[in-house]
Amino acid sequence: ETGVTQSPTHLIKTRGQQVTLRCSSQSGHNTVSWYQQALGQGPQFIFQYYREEENGRGNFPPRFSGLQFPNYSSELNVNALELDDSALYLCASSSGTGGDYGYTFGSGTRLTVV
Amino acid sequence: AQSVTQLDSQVPVFEEAPVELRCNYSSSVSVYLFWYVQYPNQGLQLLLKYLSGSTLVKGINGFEAEFNKSQTSFHLRKPSVHISDTAEYFCAVRNTNAGKSTFGDGTTLTVKP
Numbered sequence: 001e002t003g004v005t006q007s008p009t010h011l012i013k014t015r016g017q018q019v020t021l022r023c024s025s026q027s028g029h030n031t032v033s034w035y036q037q038a039l040g041q042g043p044q045f046i047f048q049y050y051r052e053e054e055n056g057r058g059n060f061p062p063r064f065s066g067l068q069f070p071n072y073s074s075e076l077n078v079n080a081l082e083l084d085d086s087a088l089y090l091c092a093s094s095s096g097t098g099g100d101y102g103y104t105f106g107s108g109t110r111l112t113v114v
Numbered sequence: 115a116q117s118v119t120q121l122d123s124q125v126p127v128f129e130e131a132p133v134e135l136r137c138n139y140s141s142s143v144s145v146y147l148f149w150y151v152q153y154p155n156q157g158l159q160l161l162l163k164y165l166s167g168s169t170l171v172k173g174i175n176g177f178e179a180e181f182n183k184s185q186t187s188f189h190l191r192k193p194s195v196h197i198s199d200t201a202e203y204f205c206a207v208r209n210t211n212a213g214k215s216t217f218g219d220g221t222t223l224t225v226k227p
Contacts, residue, residue, distance in 0.1 A: 004157070033214070042118075042204050042217030043158070056214050090157055098211060100146055100165050105157035 002027050004093050004106035012112045013081050019111060021076040023091030026104045031055075031097050032074040034066060037088040037108070049074055050097050078111075086113045116141040116207050120218035128226050129197055135190040135221045137205030145207040147188040148215065149179055152202040161203075164188065175199070200225045 005024040013019050025032050031050045035043035045058035049068035063079040072093070078085055088110050092103035121136040139145065146165050150158040162173025169181040179190045188205060202222055208215045 035217075040219070042206075042219045043215075045214045045216070048214065058214065092158075100163075100210070102160055102163065103158075103215070105150075105159070107155070107157045 004091055004104050006089075006091050006106035006109050008109060009107070010110045010112075012114060015081055015083060015113055017081050018077065018079045019081060021078075021089050021091075021109045021111070023074045023076070023093075023106060025072045025074065025091075025093035029093035029095050029104065030072050031094045031101070032068055032072065033092045033094070033103065034074070034076045035090040035092065036060075037090055038084075039087070043090055046076070048097065055097055081113045083113050086111060116145065116209075116216040118205050118207055118216055118218035120203075120205055120221045122221050123219070124222045124224070126224045126226060127195055130194050132193050133191065133195050133199075133223065135203050135205075135223065137188045137190065137218060139186050139188065139205070139207045141186075141207060141209075144210045146210060147179075147181060148206040148208065149173065149177070149188070149190050150204045150206060150217075151175075152204065152220075154201075158204060161190070195223070195225045197225050197227060199223060 007022045033048040034046040037043040048056040052068045065077045068074045088108045090108045091106045094101040119138045148163045149161040164181045172178045202220045205218045206215045
């Protein structure tokens with residue numbers, strides 16, 4: 001079975017720009033969650049998508065938005081980038097939305113905002 | 115609301131010594147408990163999880179954890195560590211009916227020869 005694939009692995013953006021991060025979920029998984037991991041901290045929940053609908057959101061402003069496609073892949077979009085958005089963005093897929101479903105994480109996208 | 119506190123930010127230990135990484139949590143609802151490991155420049159890998167049943171949970175790579183409901187703790191242990199166990203370890207909790215996980219800030223385990 002294939003794992004979770006994220007692209008790109010690294011990118012550098014300028015403050016005020018927009019960015020799109022991509023995630024291909026593990027085969028058979030229909031739920032995708034996005035997390036932001038700042039340096040030296042644990043991952044923070046951004047939102048979750050299930051069957052192309054947002055199914056839960058953390059404490060992030062509306063300039064963080066997402067999409068899930070019919071094949072369950074997903075995008076994270078961030079508008080009006082700020083310096084504090086610099087972080088590792090992790091995508092995790094699972095086969096359901098319940099608390100007992102295990103996550104499979106991708107290796108992340110390292111975003112640097114200058 | 116939920117929170118997770120990992121009581122040690124860094125744990126240095128010699129190879130073949132035992133180790134315990136401590137995790138306390140608070141939550142107003144029932145939760146599931148998880149430990150993940152993160153190697154440099156990689157995502158998180160699940161070590162073990164507690165859903166129900168026996169409070170002693172065994173995971174991969176020889177790790178185990180014990181759920182203590184009265185002390186709201188879920189400490190991770192390994193009787194004998196290897197150099198390859200050097201990594202960042204994260205404790206996490208998740209509502210029993212929702213997918214959002216709340217993570218601690220991590221414990222850096224450094225195994226010295």
